[in-house]
Amino acid sequence: MLLDIFLEQSGQFLSGEEISRRLNISRTAVWKQINKLRSAGYEFEALPRLGYRMTEKPEPLDPAVLSACLTNRSFGHQIEVLRSTTSTQEDARRLAEEGAPEGTLVIAEEQTGGRGRMGKKFYSPFGKGIWMSLILRPTQPLHLTQQLTLLTGVAVRRAILKTTGIEAGIKWPNDLLIDGKKVCGILLESANEDEFVRYCIAGIGISVNLKEEDYPDELKSIATSLRMASGHNINRNELICSILNEIESLYGLYNEQGFEPIASLWEASSVTMNREVCVQSPRGVINGTAAGLHPSGALLVRNEDGELTPVFSGDITLQR
Amino acid sequence: MLLDIFLEQSGQFLSGEEISRRLNISRTAVWKQINKLRSAGYEFEALPRLGYRMTEKPEPLDPAVLSACLTNRSFGHQIEVLRSTTSTQEDARRLAEEGAPEGTLVIAEEQTGGRGRMGKKFYSPFGKGIWMSLILRPTQPLHLTQQLTLLTGVAVRRAILKTTGIEAGIKWPNDLLIDGKKVCGILLESANEDEFVRYCIAGIGISVNLKEEDYPDELKSIATSLRMASGHNINRNELICSILNEIESLYGLYNEQGFEPIASLWEASSVTMNREVCVQSPRGVINGTAAGLHPSGALLVRNEDGELTPVFSGDITLQR
Incomplete structure (x- = not known):
């Protein structure tokens, strides 16, 4: 199998010709199999004359x-x-x-x-x-x-x-x-x-x-x-x-x-804290400074007048 | 069919003998069919000598x-x-x-x-x-x-x-x-x-x-x-x-x-309001008087010291 050959070779280059000979398949078939391995997470360096070298193999979930x-x-x-x-x-x-x-x-x-x-x-x-x-x-x-x-x-x-x-x-x-x-x-x-x-x-x-x-x-x-x-x-x-x-x-x-x-x-550990934010909430747009968390987990947003509004859901944009 | 006979008869008594003759089935079979209709929601009055009278028919969901x-x-x-x-x-x-x-x-x-x-x-x-x-x-x-x-x-x-x-x-x-x-x-x-x-x-x-x-x-x-x-x-x-x-x-x-x-x-319209209640909540037992609803929908329970606790979930017992 193509994969076995590369695993044996541990990081060394293998020419397409050599592979094609050892597996008794065409050069096109070699190229196709390498692309198949690529899509499965294996990575190859390909250089003219030198051929292919496996640079990375996937580490599967185990x-x-x-x-x-x-x-x-x-x-x-x-x-x-x-x-x-x-x-x-x-x-x-x-x-x-x-x-x-x-x-x-x-x-x-x-x-x-x-x-x-x-x-x-x-x-x-x-x-x-x-x-x-x-x-x-x-x-x-x-x-x-x-x-x-x-x-x-x-x-x-x-x-x-x-x-x-x-x-x-x-x-x-x-x-x-x-x-x-x-x-x-x-x-x-x-x-x-x-x-x-x-x-x-x-x-x-x-x-x-x-x-x-x-x-x-x-x-x-x-x-x-x-x-x-x-x-x-x-x-x-x-x-x-x-x-x-x-x-x-x-x-x-x-x-x-x-x-x-x-x-x-x-x-x-939040990048939201103390930042100017714009919140698109289901109840409309809220602008202000992210001031911390409400005990419920909502984000407290302080507006210009210093009033705190708890925001329970929405998409937030951090302003510059 | 037995049901058709009773529907025609609109509330009048029919003797078991008469039914058994018209349907050409035994008296036991009549009795069995009536019980079948009963379990489907029909109701019958049964009187000695007079026989059976349909008193109620189900009103299906329509x-x-x-x-x-x-x-x-x-x-x-x-x-x-x-x-x-x-x-x-x-x-x-x-x-x-x-x-x-x-x-x-x-x-x-x-x-x-x-x-x-x-x-x-x-x-x-x-x-x-x-x-x-x-x-x-x-x-x-x-x-x-x-x-x-x-x-x-x-x-x-x-x-x-x-x-x-x-x-x-x-x-x-x-x-x-x-x-x-x-x-x-x-x-x-x-x-x-x-x-x-x-x-x-x-x-x-x-x-x-x-x-x-x-x-x-x-x-x-x-x-x-x-x-x-x-x-x-x-x-x-x-x-x-x-x-x-x-x-x-x-x-x-x-x-x-x-x-x-x-x-x-x-x-x-609540029977809970202003009543002494005992709440078995996931956080323990809460005793007090049901004082109204918190804006979130939780029940506010006032204890002896006048403090209000919002109760979000639990089984409630109304005290006498």
Whole structure:
């Protein structure tokens, strides 16, 4: 097999002629197989006369590596790893409806219909990112659900910092940015009966090992990845474990001490705080300065007259 | 057919012998067929020597009658009438996920797995009640969802009053009582993305034409029906229309003027107000006097020291 030949060769060049001879296939067939491997996440340098050299092989999501890395008690101990799925949110929702316990995780190499907030698409190409959904069964009443969105953002930021050294900033409510570009989106879906939360699905999408050329044109100016920020590939299995450890740890703190310590952590790592913001909320446009978090998790915006308005939902633009 | 003979006879007695002769079946077969009709909602008086007389025939849910009664613009104009289903909530949820518009109604003659709050069963026998689920797509943020539960309770109470003259009282958050016994339960389920409500399903279950003997023993002391309260059968199609008209009208008021007018209506028709209450909430037991509604829809409970605590969820007991 072509892949075996390259793996044996460990980084050395192989000419197309040599490969074609060893596999007894045409040069065109060699080229086609290399492109197939490329689309599966393998990378090759191709040079005239020298031929091909494998420069990178994908590091697949691996339940065994994951469970070896987990130091927590429950989050991620039940895990479903998928090669491709429409949306891990849908899979996790189905599992939650079937009674899956808190901490159950669904993760996929690729989402073909990844979703962001407000019905937007979420770009989730094969093997390049962390596209995952975690089932929570919180005891807090419905109207405090926003707090869990913020908690998740803080946890993912901490995991990225610990694993890669990269300091992402949190843009209210749930985007992580590096140098103003989005590297992670969080979407918390909940299913409720009156004020009782049946379950939440915390959807986390992180652009890990994408290169600039991996993005469609419309995303190039607004999106970035951990690889682009750090200059090298990041081990996804390690990062996932770190995220699960951080979420479980903050969630425990939250259940013991309430939202206040989470709010402090959020305020300390937010790029929204003390900035001039323009919020497009369902109730109209609100301009002012982001002044902190309301105890419910809403963003407090101070207008020119010093009045504070809690903003519960909306799209926010940071002004210069 | 046996039914045709009784329908022709319009309330007159027919002897078993006569029926057995006209249908050319045995007396035992007559008796069996009458019992079959009874379980389908028909009622018979049986007297020695005179025989049988049909005293009541079921009034089935009828989409044609329903749509003729509706005076509103949209709620209930898309309707699915089912003979039997597990739970109209599940059916409505499926329709909502498929994109059904606000105001879509699912109604069933019988639920085999009707659900109440906190996973409790909801008794929903064939032909005797209103077991229905209405799809709402509110624009209010998630943390105000409780307000819609209260709005629904007010609307159903008004419809019952207008249609039957019976004054039910609202027990916070969403039970309707007659003389301290439950006649209607309301369950509002919501599906959300962050603070954005994708849809709500307002589940409404009303015991309309049940007689005391229709209830299982464990419900006899705590449940009642509109028939038991009024002494006669109530036309379900008319009541359903009235409910849809009331909900649409209050919902319009709510969208224009906010929760305040709804809260006033609720407070005026609640049996919880100004009563000593004991609340079993997820955060512990709260004792005090029900003092009114918090602007979010929570119940304000005043303790001995005069402090007000908003209660968002829980089971409430009214003290003597």
